[in-house]
Amino acid sequence: MPSFEPMLEVTLKNYPKKNAAHVSYGTAGFRMKWDDSLDYIVYRVGILAALRSQDKTAVIGVMITASHNPISDNGVKIVDPYGEMLEAHWEKFANKIINCSDEELAGVIQSIINESNINSSQTPQVYVGMDTRPSSKRLSAACLAGVETMGGKVADFGFVTTPQLHYMVWSYNSKSTHQPTMEGYYRKISDSFKRFLKLCKHTQSISAPVTIDGANGIGALKAGELQTYLGDSLSLKVVFDGTAGVLNDQCGADYVKSKQTSPVGLDTLAGERYASVDGDADRVVYYYKSKDDVFHLLDGDKLAILMTSYLKRLLNTSKMSDALALGLVQTAYANGASTDYITQQLDVPVACTKTGVKHLHHAALDYDIGVYFEANGHGTIVFSKSANNLIAEAASRADASTEEGVAVLKLHALSEIINQVVGDALSDIVVIEAILADENMSMEDWDKQYTDLPNVLTTVKVEDRSVIQTTNAERTVTNPEGLQAAIDNLVAQVSRGRSFVRPSGTENIVRVYAEAGTKDEANKLATGVVSLVKEMCN
Ligand code: 16G
Numbered sequence: 001m002p003s004f005e006p007m008l009e010v011t012l013k014n015y016p017k018k019n020a021a022h023v024s025y026g027t028a029g030f031r032m033k034w035d036d037s038l039d040y041i042v043y044r045v046g047i048l049a050a051l052r053s054q055d056k057t058a059v060i061g062v063m064i065t066a067s068h069n070p071i072s073d074n075g076v077k078i079v080d081p082y083g084e085m086l087e088a089h090w091e092k093f094a095n096k097i098i099n100c101s102d103e104e105l106a107g108v109i110q111s112i113i114n115e116s117n118i119n120s121s122q123t124p125q126v127y128v129g130m131d132t133r134p135s136s137k138r139l140s141a142a143c144l145a146g147v148e149t150m151g152g153k154v155a156d157f158g159f160v161t162t163p164q165l166h167y168m169v170w171s172y173n174s175k176s177t178h179q180p181t182m183e184g185y186y187r188k189i190s191d192s193f194k195r196f197l198k199l200c201k202h203t204q205s206i207s208a209p210v211t212i213d214g215a216n217g218i219g220a221l222k223a224g225e226l227q228t229y230l231g232d233s234l235s236l237k238v239v240f241d242g243t244a245g246v247l248n249d250q251c252g253a254d255y256v257k258s259k260q261t262s263p264v265g266l267d268t269l270a271g272e273r274y275a276s277v278d279g280d281a282d283r284v285v286y287y288y289k290s291k292d293d294v295f296h297l298l299d300g301d302k303l304a305i306l307m308t309s310y311l312k313r314l315l316n317t318s319k320m321s322d323a324l325a326l327g328l329v330q331t332a333y334a335n336g337a338s339t340d341y342i343t344q345q346l347d348v349p350v351a352c353t354k355t356g357v358k359h360l361h362h363a364a365l366d367y368d369i370g371v372y373f374e375a376n377g378h379g380t381i382v383f384s385k386s387a388n389n390l391i392a393e394a395a396s397r398a399d400a401s402t403e404e405g406v407a408v409l410k411l412h413a414l415s416e417i418i419n420q421v422v423g424d425a426l427s428d429i430v431v432i433e434a435i436l437a438d439e440n441m442s443m444e445d446w447d448k449q450y451t452d453l454p455n456v457l458t459t460v461k462v463e464d465r466s467v468i469q470t471t472n473a474e475r476t477v478t479n480p481e482g483l484q485a486a487i488d489n490l491v492a493q494v495s496r497g498r499s500f501v502r503p504s505g506t507e508n509i510v511r512v513y514a515e516a517g518t519k520d521e522a523n524k525l526a527t528g529v530v531s532l533v534k535e536m537c538n
């Protein structure tokens with residue numbers, strides 16, 4: 001009998017399979033409305049994470065969260081050794097282990113062990129974290145039971161943001177000098193930020209606070225902790241901190257981005273900076289109110305352009321632009337004006353990938369310095385190993401009395417403020433604040449880098465979203481036949497038109513995006529494409 005079986009017999013009784021419906025590991029792991037059937041899923045994910053740990057001889061992470069979704073949802077996803085999303089081949093194992101019956105479970109575990117040649121004598125090590133949902137604690141306990149079933153050891157980090165858990169896993173496995181502890185995480189950001197500020201002409205500290213909408217979730221709690229490390233170098237004023245409101249309810253990054261308005265109840269003042277994070281703090285958008293009382297959103301595209309244009313300048317001044325290739329990665333949702341600006345005005349190459357962080361992250365690794373952002377605010381900057389080494393080495397001998405030397409030191413500090421492992425709202429905010437301070441830029445200045453083309457993002461309910469198939473990073477429909485030609489025809493009828501449709505990866509709907517030279521044209525295009533989808537897909 002395999003060594004895990006006696007223990008499995010004991011723990012399985014507490015986590016019997018409750019859901020007959022097939023579930024699959026998607027871009028967000030397993031995610032659904034919470035009811036007690038999620039318990040067995042997370043228990044089995046704990047088992048799988050332990051197997052993955054033995055497979056990679058490394059610490060593996062499990063994060064319990066449903067991100068920007070309502071408080072009644074929850075979910076779970078696995079973090080691979082260097083903080084990446086779970087490898088595709090193992091997503092198949094995840095589907096197998098979750099969808100088999102209780103009776104089949106031992107056999108499925110054994111088949112994964114056999115197929116991956118896992119050495120079962122190693123002790124699995126799993127890091128577990130959770131968001132602030134009421135259901136998260138019991139799910140975390142279920143995960144622990146799963147890991148322990150396989151004889152594994154758990155480090156339970158309790159309430160953490162998703163990027164913090166990714167950081168811990170990466171930091172431990174890569175033996176980073178930045179410790180796999182909360183203190184290590186905060187010190188990495190705050191020490192490098194303070195170093196950066198000392199190199200800036202305009203300011204030694206940023207006096208005006210940035211207001212952070214914590215979505216009534218974990219981001220609020222952790223922004224508060226980060227503040228204690230930042231001291232008076234940067235003031236984070238946290239609102240929607242969970243003391244009164246409900247998680248992600250009329251606040252948070254998803255609300256602000258999709259409704260294009262500030263959170264309900266937040267009294268915005270002209271000239272001030274605001275940022276909203278989502279329920280697990282891996283997404284962020286900025287916004288401000290202009291003097292004429294108009295709300296202006298600075299979404300993931302605007303963040304990406306600010307970071308990319310600033311990096312481009314630093315590379316030029318530091319005379320490192322020949323050695324380090326800079327590039328930007330976006331998805332089809334990126335506003336066309338942002339892509340035009342960065343390619344035409346700044347001469348930085350842009351790649352486009354499918355939706356989902358892992359695709360962008362992967363593509364960004366093709367550059368020495370790759371900036372990637374989804375328009376919804378997921379994103380970060382990744383540096384290749386050799387870029388990190390080159391920058392660290394140049395910084396160690398940089399002459400701070402020259403412009404060139406200062407640029408090298410700033411580049412080095414930025415590479416440490418940013419969470420290179422995964423998009424991280426808190427570290428993204430600190431990077432944006434660093435750039436705005438150094439450039440002495442107001443929100444208006446930032447917003448003026450380019451003007452968004454008017455756009456519409458809407459959804460269509462269809463019977464079966466899988467009838468829509470796409471290629472070319474989701475920008476071209478291959479099925480149903482004729483749909484793409486019909487979309488092209490509508491696009492040709494408006495100025496600067498662009499439109500695409502894709503099946504959602506998270507809900508049973510089709511998403512439609514349209515942009516054009518004027519708001520009327522964008523609306524007209526969207527309406528036309530929605531009709532086409534309804535006609536041809538139902
Ligand atoms: C998931 C993805 C997010 C993407 C969204 C698209 C991760 C961590 N999250 O939340 O990047 O924007 O799905 O949803 O990859 P959709 O397929 O329903 O449009």
Ligand code: ZN
Pocket residue numbers: 067068278279280281282283
């Ligand atoms: Zn999220």
